[in-house]
Amino acid sequence: MSAEDRPGRRRDLWDDDTTSAAPTPATSGRSSQDGPVAEATTRRGLHRARRGRRLPWWIVLVALVLVALLCLGGAWAFLGDDEGTAACGDPIAVSAAPEMAAPLEDALDKVTGECTDFRVTAASAATVATNINEGMAPDVWVPDSSTWVDAIDQDNTPGQWLEGQSIASSPIVLAAGSQSEDAPTEASTWTRIINDEGDLQMANPDVDTASRLAFHASRIGQPARIGLQTGERLIFLSRFAAPSVNKLLEDYESDPKANKPFPTAEQEIASFNEEHDDLPPLRAVMPEQGTLSLDYPWITNPELTGESLDAADRARTELGSIDVRTSLTAAGFRDASGRGGPTIAGQEAAEVEELEAPDRTERIALVEQWDIMRTDMRMLAVIDVSGSMEWSSPTPGRTRWDVTKGALTQGTGLLPAGSEVGAWVFSSDRKDGQDYEQVAPVEPMNSEHGDGTHRDHLTQLVKDGDTWLGGDTALYDTIWAAHQSMVEDYDPEYVNSIVVFTDGENDDPNGGLSLKQLLDKLDDSYDAQRPVRIITIGMGEADPSALQKIADETGGTSYIAETPDDIERVFVEALLARGSG
Known part of the structure; x- marks a missing residue:
């Protein structure tokens, strides 16, 4: 039997060609004289020869690693070529306004080049803003308005996060039923539409951008303070605002003839009419003196880098192409400059007079103002009935009490109905022995009282209030007692406040607190979890400096009024400036 035929013998992979040659006579046809010693010697020689030709172990290890990497690399390249995304990473996540999601997805399909795989998700701007603040930001955000950047912390x-380049636009118009008898066919300004003209509905500006921009437009060029009539209307609108424009459209579906006009985007009306061609079409009424528009900015996540950032920037550029603009126009949008626009209810798109939008500071203040109006308040009215209230006011024939009574009647x-008020x-x-007296507990205005409501009870108290007049002005002790009472009964579901009406400076014959003592007590008792703001309204000999300090100590406001118009106006301003705490 030859050496290669012996059981267990294998050719070493690392032997050179000479080791695979025919066996030598010493290993094949041994004579009897060779014996076991000669055979053992020959085997040892063979093993030594093989050991001398074997490669070092570390070279073998490196070679194996290289082979493995080459195999894996080939497989990775194969998979990358097969699926198209492995080499570029995950798809670029785009969150877009719901009405923009589908046309944007179609537009992004037209973007060419490497790493241009986009995943578009429809989400409201309010939702995405919340997600960003909670650390769940998309790679690209296309809200319906640049103003939503205000909501980012x-x-x-x-x-x-910065305002991006607009990829489309849609002006805010008034949606009006074409068969409703009272539906407007024209409108002058958003100021008149929202502040004082006819029936109107709005969606909540906190979540609906069209209503938010309409409200912004209504306050352009207006003083920060709101008068009685406007305040009353805005509070009413805020209380009955719909949760979304979809709810207003659903109401129109249910009864087109009963529809009240409401602000929305031109594109929204065009899309609704197309999807509901069995209904009388909604008209788009463009305010003659201008409007604001949804601008659909392309906002890139500030943390996006590398190939994904390059792809996002390339997409943003290519979205301005003629093909993309055509597809967006077909979906009812105008281009970024306001050109184009859909035909609605047989009327060609009107030209847009774009208003100069409020700046960021103004926009934030307007959102806060709306939130204040729509939040029910829990208020204690603290009313000066000292003898000086019987003195004449600057208005001939009317006492200071007459002026105060008029304001209280208007305010009541x-x-x-959901507000809670006491006096x-x-x-x-x-x-x-106390300087103050409760004449009405803090209760909901629509709660039952006798044969009527708490509101009726308060109105009658004011009407009969002449019987209270007399005595001196124990102002500071009363304010401190009122503040303690409201803090103790604090309700976090409401704006908690005290509104003080007075015609004089502190004049307590029994002594009582000094101004410094009152301010120190207010400061020491401040609780950020239970804030109660003090709003002061002074007239006559009231000390404006003292009243201002008291209001400032609690984050409230202070006003000086003399005439009926003054006090009615500042009372409304006090209600609207009561703070969000």
Whole structure:
């Protein structure tokens, strides 16, 4: 048997060609004289020869690793070529306004080049803004308006979210039923539409961008303070605002003839009419003196880098192509400059007079103002009934009490049914040695009281209030007692406040707190979890400096009024400036 035929013998992979040659005679045809010693010697020689020709172990290891990497690399390249995304990473996540999602997805399909795989998700701007603040930001955000950047907490989010380049637009118009008898066919300004003209509905500007921009437009060029009539209307609108424009459109579907006009985007009307061709079409009424528009900005995540950022920038550029603009126009949008526009109810798109939008500071203030109006308040009215209230006011034939009574009557009618209101009167030694007296507890305006409501009870109290007049002005003790009472009964579901009406400076014959003592007590008792703001309205000999300090100490406001118009106006302003705490 030859050496290669012996059991267990294998050719070493690392032997050179000579080791595979025919065996030598010493290993094949041994004579009897060779014996076991000669055979053993020959085997040892063979093993030594093989060991001398074997490669070092570390070279073998490196070679194996290289082979493995080459195999894996080939497989990765194969998979990358097969699926098209492995080499570029995950698809670029795009969150877009719901009405923009489908046409945007079609547009992005036209973007060419490497790493241009986009995943478009429809989401409201309010939802995406919340997600960004909670650390769940998309790679690209296309809200319906640049104003939603205001909702980003820039101090606590990585990078700086900035307004991006507009890829389309749609002006805010008034949606009006074509068969409703009272539906407007023209309108002058958003100021008149929202502040004082006819029936109107709005979606909540906190979540609906069209209503938010319409409200912004209505306040352009207007003073920060709101008068009685406007305040009453805005509070009413805020209380009955729909949760979304979809709800208003559903109401129109149910009864087109009963529809009240409401602000929405031109594109929304065009899309609705197309999908509901069995209904009388909605008209788009463009305010003659201008409007604001949805601008659909392409906003890139400030943390996006590398190939994904390059692809996002390339897509943003290519979205301006003629093909893309054509597809967006077909979906009812105008281009970024406001050109084009859909035909609605047989009417060609009107030209857009774009208003100059409020700046960021103004926009934030307007959102806060709306939120204040729509939040029910829990208010304690603290009313000065000292003897000086019987003195004449600057209005001939009317006392200071007459002026105050008029404001209280107006305010009682203005406050929404869900508000909780109570009343104290004060002078000196009103009851049991106290300088103040509760004449109505803090209760909901629509709660039952006798044969009527709490509102009716308050109105009657004011009407009969002449019987309270007399005594001195025990102002500081009363304010401190009222503040303690409201803090103790604090309700976090409401705006908690005290509104003080007074015609004089503190004048308490029994002594009582000094101004410094009152301010110190207010400061020491401040609780950020239970804030109660004090709003002061002064007239006559009221000390404006003292009243201002008291209001400032609690984050409230202070006003000086003399005439009926003054006090009615500042009372409304006080209700609207009561703060969000």
